[in-house]
Amino acid sequence: MDEKAALAVFECLSSGVRLGVFRLLVKAEPVGVVAGDIAAALDVAPSSLSFHLRTMTQAGLLRVEQEGRFLRYRANLALMTEVVGFLTANCCSGVPGGCRDADVLAGRISDCGASNPMQESKA
Amino acid sequence: MDEKAALAVFECLSSGVRLGVFRLLVKAEPVGVVAGDIAAALDVAPSSLSFHLRTMTQAGLLRVEQEGRFLRYRANLALMTEVVGFLTANCCSGVPGGCRDADVLAGRISDCGASNPMQESKA
DNA sequence: ACGATAATTCAACTATTTTGGAAATATCGA
DNA sequence: TCGATATTTCCAAAATAGTTGAATTATCGT
Numbered sequence: 001m002d003e004k005a006a007l008a009v010f011e012c013l014s015s016g017v018r019l020g021v022f023r024l025l026v027k028a029e030p031v032g033v034v035a036g037d038i039a040a041a042l043d044v045a046p047s048s049l050s051f052h053l054r055t056m057t058q059a060g061l062l063r064v065e066q067e068g069r070f071l072r073y074r075a076n077l078a079l080m081t082e083v084v085g086f087l088t089a090n091c092c093s094g095v096p097g098g099c100r101d102a103d104v105l106a107g108r109i110s111d112c113g114a115s116n117p118m119q120e121s122k123a
Numbered sequence: 124m125d126e127k128a129a130l131a132v133f134e135c136l137s138s139g140v141r142l143g144v145f146r147l148l149v150k151a152e153p154v155g156v157v158a159g160d161i162a163a164a165l166d167v168a169p170s171s172l173s174f175h176l177r178t179m180t181q182a183g184l185l186r187v188e189q190e191g192r193f194l195r196y197r198a199n200l201a202l203m204t205e206v207v208g209f210l211t212a213n214c215c216s217g218v219p220g221g222c223r224d225a226d227v228l229a230g231r232i233s234d235c236g237a238s239n240p241m242q243e244s245k246a
Numbered sequence: 247a248c249g250a251t252a253a254t255t256c257a258a259c260t261a262t263t264t265t266g267g268a269a270a271t272a273t274c275g276a
Numbered sequence: 277t278c279g280a281t282a283t284t285t286c287c288a289a290a291a292t293a294g295t296t297g298a299a300t301t302a303t304c305g306t
Contacts, residue, residue: 003142003143003146006142007136007137007139007142010133010136010137010142011137013129013130013133013137014130014133014134014136014137015293015294016130017294019126019129019130019133022210023126023210026210026211034252034253035252035253035254036251036252036253039253045295045296045297046252046253046254047253047254047255047256047295047296047297047298048294048295048296049253050253050254050255051254051255051293051294051295052294053253053254054254054255068252068302068303068304069251069252069253069302069303069304070252070253070303071252071253071254077211080207080210084203084207087145087146087149087203088149088200138263138264140264157282157283158282158283158284159281159282159283162283167265168265168266168267169266169282169283169284170265170266170267170268170283170284170285170286171264171265171266172283173283173284173285174263174264174265174284174285175264176283176284177284191272191273191274191282192272192273192274192281192282192283193273193282193283194282194283194284
């Protein structure tokens, strides 16, 4: 993962429409959703959605597969993992314990035994 | 963390300049860097940098503190952790094992004992 | 083969973001 | 207090991104 690829991922998720697409597809894992259903779910014009899907696919955030005249899209979760690793690489050089958040984030300090630390907190 | 806040974070990291700022500050944790040094390091005009720093601070991605006539900026790693949790919440509903990447990413399956799983792989 | 359906591409248009210089604000050191 | 320094704010120009509808490509069902 280089800076260019990471930037492409963030560009993808920086539009309301594209963030909506990604969230929808994350929920729909591992089945995926065909383009038309995405458009209907998010109320976006087909050509506009197509534009966004292309951007996201090129960035590697989505995987696409043809099913007859449908195109089924899926989220690429592994890429997000890479991005987080990229962000926290070379972090906090030489300051032991000074960067807990980043360490947990990158999986270097594991949070074993903690109960669902990432659960969304209602609000 | 709601969708609006997550979107703001991604908007922040979707510009080359801002991604550069964040990476610089992650590396500089927990000391931080003053605005002028950020501008010098990234070769950005002061007024332009100021614009980006304001965006990032408003999104909560940066913390700022005044030191005389300097402003020292720091990265807020905890927010990134929240964002990842937000992204993977409600993921892969009812499909056991069908979403390993997301589970590892969100810390629900811990990767205890694995050796530095996030290390950047040379390329 | 033919009409209907799924999705994409294209081109023009609109909207938003980013930039950089000049001016403003505030702190520092002597 | 005064000049230098650090940073921000303001504003107009330049650059990018997003939307739309029409045309296009390809597959489906009959």
